[in-house]
Amino acid sequence: MMKRTLPLLATLGWRNxxxxxxxxxxxxxxxTLGVWxxxxxxxxxxxxxxxxxxxxxxxxTGHAQIHNxxxxxxxxxxxxxxxxxxxxxxxxxxxxxxxxxxxxxxxxVVMSERESRGVTLVxxxxxxxxGLSLIGEPVVEGRALESIDDDGIVIGRRMAEKLETRVxxxxxxxxxxxxxxxxxxxxxxxxxxxxxxxxTETAYVFTGRKTAQKLLGLNDDLSEIxxxxxxxxxxxxxxxxxxxxxxxxxxxxxxxxxxxMVSALKVYDNFMIIWYLIIFGAMxxxxxxxxxxxxxxxxxxxxxxxxxxMRPRYIVGQxxxxxxxLLLIGVALGNLTGWxxxxxxxxxxxxxxEFARGMESFQMSSxxxxxxxARDLITINLMVIxxxxxxxxxxxxxxxxYVPVEAITxx
Amino acid sequence: xxxRITRTTMLTAxxxxxxxxxAPAQALDAAAIIKAAMDQWRGTSSHSTMSMTIHRPDWExxxxxxxxxxxxxxxxxxxxxxxxxxxNGTLLIGDxxxxxxxxxxxxxxxxxxxxxxxxxxxxxxxxxIARSADIIDQYHHSLLETQxxxxxxxxxxxSVPKEDAPVVWGKEVLRIRDDYVLLEHTFFDQDMKPVxxxxxxxxxxxGGRMVALQERMAKIETKDEYTEFKMxxxxxxxxxxxxxxxxxxxxxxxx
Numbered sequence: 001m002m003k004r005t006l007p008l009l010a011t012l013g014w015r016n017x018x019x020x021x022x023x024x025x026x027x028x029x030x031x032t033l034g035v036w037x038x039x040x041x042x043x044x045x046x047x048x049x050x051x052x053x054x055x056x057x058x059x060x061t062g063h064a065q066i067h068n069x070x071x072x073x074x075x076x077x078x079x080x081x082x083x084x085x086x087x088x089x090x091x092x093x094x095x096x097x098x099x100x101x102x103x104x105x106x107x108x109v110v111m112s113e114r115e116s117r118g119v120t121l122v123x124x125x126x127x128x129x130x131g132l133s134l135i136g137e138p139v140v141e142g143r144a145l146e147s148i149d150d151d152g153i154v155i156g157r158r159m160a161e162k163l164e165t166r167v168x169x170x171x172x173x174x175x176x177x178x179x180x181x182x183x184x185x186x187x188x189x190x191x192x193x194x195x196x197x198x199x200t201e202t203a204y205v206f207t208g209r210k211t212a213q214k215l216l217g218l219n220d221d222l223s224e225i226x227x228x229x230x231x232x233x234x235x236x237x238x239x240x241x242x243x244x245x246x247x248x249x250x251x252x253x254x255x256x257x258x259x260x261m262v263s264a265l266k267v268y269d270n271f272m273i274i275w276y277l278i279i280f281g282a283m284x285x286x287x288x289x290x291x292x293x294x295x296x297x298x299x300x301x302x303x304x305x306x307x308x309x310m311r312p313r314y315i316v317g318q319x320x321x322x323x324x325x326l327l328l329i330g331v332a333l334g335n336l337t338g339w340x341x342x343x344x345x346x347x348x349x350x351x352x353x354e355f356a357r358g359m360e361s362f363q364m365s366s367x368x369x370x371x372x373x374a375r376d377l378i379t380i381n382l383m384v385i386x387x388x389x390x391x392x393x394x395x396x397x398x399x400x401x402y403v404p405v406e407a408i409t410x411x
Numbered sequence: 412x413x414x415r416i417t418r419t420t421m422l423t424a425x426x427x428x429x430x431x432x433x434a435p436a437q438a439l440d441a442a443a444i445i446k447a448a449m450d451q452w453r454g455t456s457s458h459s460t461m462s463m464t465i466h467r468p469d470w471e472x473x474x475x476x477x478x479x480x481x482x483x484x485x486x487x488x489x490x491x492x493x494x495x496x497x498x499n500g501t502l503l504i505g506d507x508x509x510x511x512x513x514x515x516x517x518x519x520x521x522x523x524x525x526x527x528x529x530x531x532x533x534x535x536x537x538x539x540i541a542r543s544a545d546i547i548d549q550y551h552h553s554l555l556e557t558q559x560x561x562x563x564x565x566x567x568x569x570s571v572p573k574e575d576a577p578v579v580w581g582k583e584v585l586r587i588r589d590d591y592v593l594l595e596h597t598f599f600d601q602d603m604k605p606v607x608x609x610x611x612x613x614x615x616x617x618g619g620r621m622v623a624l625q626e627r628m629a630k631i632e633t634k635d636e637y638t639e640f641k642m643x644x645x646x647x648x649x650x651x652x653x654x655x656x657x658x659x660x661x662x663x664x665x666x
Binding site for chain 2: 108116
């Protein structure tokens with residue numbers, strides 16, 4: 001029976017919809033606008049979050065890190081770790097790991113003729129940082145570090161401004177060596193790197209790992225090993241196997257290393273649901289009202305249907321079908337315009353360079369990109385259709401409860 | 412800080428210099444002159460009092476300090492006046508530096524992060540105080556010219572830091588008199604523009620030695636901000652007990 005009634009209801013719904021095209025267009029516009037707004041706000045949110053997560057991971061975090069268990073609480077030289085053992089190397093060099101690198105990463109002070117600043121001195125293996133962190137990217141000025149015993153230094157673009165220095169000049173790096181004595185030496189600035197955030201550019205200075213180890217009297221000891229895989233999710237088995245291979249060291253995934261980021265992700269997710277509900281709330285009143293109007297208009301007709309023997313549930317079905325078609329068109333248009341806005345009009349992102357300084361306090365980069373995720377689109381569409389049908393249930397039930405005689409005689 | 416020169420070093424230095432002035436190896440004699448001047452400046456052992464005036468456009472303060480040195484690795488300075496700073500001390504052994512303040516009753520080892528901070532509010536950084544002897548082996552020295560002033564020969568020496576030396580300056584130019592009194596020490600940035608200058612304004616005999624009695628350190632751009640040292644008394648070639656340069660003596664003065 002369903003097989004025959006559904007097409008019938010669909011035909012009825014479709015025709016009912018176009019009895020008053022102007023009214024339908026108005027409510028269609030409202031639905032489209034609502035869905036469009038949900039889609040682009042989701043795109044914007046995901047874009048911002050995605051950027052933040054990527055920046056965090058790229059900002060020397062990686063997907064997982066190995067440390068001395070004390071290092072994260074107190075990144076001091078005495079909390080260094082030995083170079084990786086063969087058991088660890090076996091995992092690190094396995095195909096699951098896309099790139100890994102060992103680093104020396106300790107607090108230091110840099111000085112130019114005019115300024116001095118606290119920084120983190122990072123001794124890197126330049127070849128292995130490619131694709132793993134921001135220092136693997138090409139530098140904006142000068143040259144990048146070339147090998148682990150490169151004795152040049154690469155500093156941030158903004159750092160060079162703050163120190164009133166530039167490529168080719170020397171700066172002094174001061175830190176503490178293994179015997180807690182002052183360890184210092186001059187470094188020639190060979191390149192300047194850029195990062196999304198100014199705070200990153202002033203936070204790190206980079207040199208070859210061997211050079212840093214020599215300066216600090218570390219021999220082959222390291223501060224950390226960072227690695228990146230092909231996906232930032234599902235890292236647990238890899239982390240567990242590394243923990244097993246290095247029981248005295250601490251292995252943590254980025255989710256454990258950056259708990260703030262992870263909780264921010266959760267907050268955003270919940271916030272978006274509330275946001276959708278607010279937009280939908282405004283839309284729902286319009287929808288209910290429109291459908292109610294349509295029912296009142298057709299009182300006599302609905303009474304006639306009932307008098308001819310149409311069951312109340314088909315009356316309900318008829319109204320719901322009408323709403324469903326309306327929602328389907330609205331959602332389709334909303335998605336289309338949303339996609340057009342985010343992927344065609346603002347395909348290159350929105351340039352916020354002018355407000356860059358203000359945005360930095362929110363850890364946002366200066367170019368904002370939209371990112372539409374299937375998951376969000378499905379959530380929005382399902383939510384609008386299901387809740388939209390619920391909103392039209394009231395007019396539908398009202399129509400089904402008409403007493404035929406009264407309905408027919410109403411003028 | 413503490414002038415000292417022994418007869419032997421002076422003689423050796425003079426001989427080296429005299430020989431070198433004929434020989435073409437100018438780098439060698441320039442280094443020797445600086446070494447002699449630094450030996451004069453720090454010495455092997457000394458006990459002195461001096462005043463330090465920190466001048467700023469809107470205020471000025473003067474401290475009187477007492478200092479001991481032994482060799483070029485150990486020194487101790489203690490503030491005598493004003494009363495509220497009396498007892499503040501700085502102990503230097505090699506590259507390590509400790510300070511003590513009676514008010515907090517605690518000895519603090521100066522960590523590397525504080526090395527670039529000002530020493531007792533002056534125009535000298537902790538690093539300047541701790542490391543001034545490094546100029547001898549961490550630079551390439553060359554004799555630029557020999558001038559004559561007040562009946563003395565004055566050597567103008569340029570010192571360029573070695574590539575990995577922990578020095579931010581592009582070069583330093585020293586003017587040293589033929590009796591090894593440092594007359595002027597100018598620090599240039601890496602664009603070779605002068606940044607700050609220490610200038611000796613009075614030279615005289617004290618403790619049997621010819622030493623700089625008054626010198627002033629000032630930034631080139633802000634001439635009305637300076638730190639001036641005046642030597643009040645000095646004794647050289649005295650025996651300073653080894654226990655002077657200990658943390659316990661820094662905390663509880665016995666000398």
